[in-house]
Amino acid sequence: MDNLVKVHGAGGYDSDFSDDDGQGESSERGLKRKREEEILQKPFHKGRHSKVAHSSFHSNELDREEARNRRAHLISMNAFERHKKFVGDYILYYGGQMADFKRSTSKDKRDLDVLRENHRFLWRDEDEEDMTWEKELAKKYYDKLFKEYCIADLSRYKENKFGFRWRTENEVVSGKGQFQCGNKRCEKEEGLKSWEVNFAYVEQGEKRNALVKLRLCPECSFKLNYHHKRKEVKAKTNTQRENQEPPKKKSKKRKRSSSHSKKHKRKRHRDRSTSSSSSEESQNSDKGSEAEDEPEDQSEADHWRGPAPAVEEKSREEEFEEYFEDMFL
Numbered sequence: 001m002d003n004l005v006k007v008h009g010a011g012g013y014d015s016d017f018s019d020d021d022g023q024g025e026s027s028e029r030g031l032k033r034k035r036e037e038e039i040l041q042k043p044f045h046k047g048r049h050s051k052v053a054h055s056s057f058h059s060n061e062l063d064r065e066e067a068r069n070r071r072a073h074l075i076s077m078n079a080f081e082r083h084k085k086f087v088g089d090y091i092l093y094y095g096g097q098m099a100d101f102k103r104s105t106s107k108d109k110r111d112l113d114v115l116r117e118n119h120r121f122l123w124r125d126e127d128e129e130d131m132t133w134e135k136e137l138a139k140k141y142y143d144k145l146f147k148e149y150c151i152a153d154l155s156r157y158k159e160n161k162f163g164f165r166w167r168t169e170n171e172v173v174s175g176k177g178q179f180q181c182g183n184k185r186c187e188k189e190e191g192l193k194s195w196e197v198n199f200a201y202v203e204q205g206e207k208r209n210a211l212v213k214l215r216l217c218p219e220c221s222f223k224l225n226y227h228h229k230r231k232e233v234k235a236k237t238n239t240q241r242e243n244q245e246p247p248k249k250k251s252k253k254r255k256r257s258s259s260h261s262k263k264h265k266r267k268r269h270r271d272r273s274t275s276s277s278s279s280e281e282s283q284n285s286d287k288g289s290e291a292e293d294e295p296e297d298q299s300e301a302d303h304w305r306g307p308a309p310a311v312e313e314k315s316r317e318e319e320f321e322e323y324f325e326d327m328f329l
Contacts, residue, residue: 115141121164121203122210144169149177150199150212151184157223164199164212181217188217194233195224 074082087101118138120127128139145166153163167177174180181188195214200207213233216224224230314322 111137114138121166121199121201122208146172148213149182150214151177152182152214152216152220152224154183154220154223155185157226160227162197162199162224164197164201164214178215180215181220182214183216183220183223186217186220188219191218192216193218193221195221196231196233197224 074085077085087098090096091098114134115138118134120138120142123139123142127135131139145168147166149167150164151167151171156162171177176182176187179189179192180186181192192215195216197212197214199210199212201210202208214224
């Protein structure tokens, strides 16, 4: 039994050339597998075992990644933040101070500054020549003002110096300058008087005059007339208007009465030559005086000589104008 074990080895089934045949088959399979992998491998596929990259390649990849991050960071910032970052980087690398990069604000102007430089109290045709955008802005503001009454600054009345400006829309709505005192520091509403002032001022290096109206209370009127009295504007009543209109009609009546008187004088001379008695002369003189009075005072017969005079009916606009005349003095 021992001999049988020695001959056949461990199991008694293996031959002496079995190992060599197995190694040959494995080598063939490995070559076949390599060929198949080469056929199936695509050009952009990397190998199974990656090689170690060069240091320059590594640094280039890091620079690219950092540039991408920096670009994304700058895009997320606005223009002013980018400017501040660049200035900070410049100072960090090259040195300096932030005060050197501050912008001078000496030449900065607001809309209010532009209006003050180009404002006109009264715009003329000459001022509208060579219009710039600053002048157009000032002219547009001027057109929005209300130029019926002025607002006055009487703080320096003892020096005979006054300041005037036109009213704004809010002041017109609140009644400032018309139903309230026109002094900017006074709000009284009783005893207001209208004054007409010749306002002399210097504008753009040129002397100008303007006739303006003011509504002031008694105390502010005293300040306005401290050195010399200004012209007071009073409302005209209906009786005064009627008295101003008829003088032309009276002049015509006087002309007619004078012509009648000349005719009666000639008659008197004829009557004196023909008549001798004094009674007749007195009667003729009475008749002449009655003839002079008749054209002035129309008799009842004159009403029947022709049609009645037509009475003009006033329109609604004229009635409103008469109603508001006293307000806008």
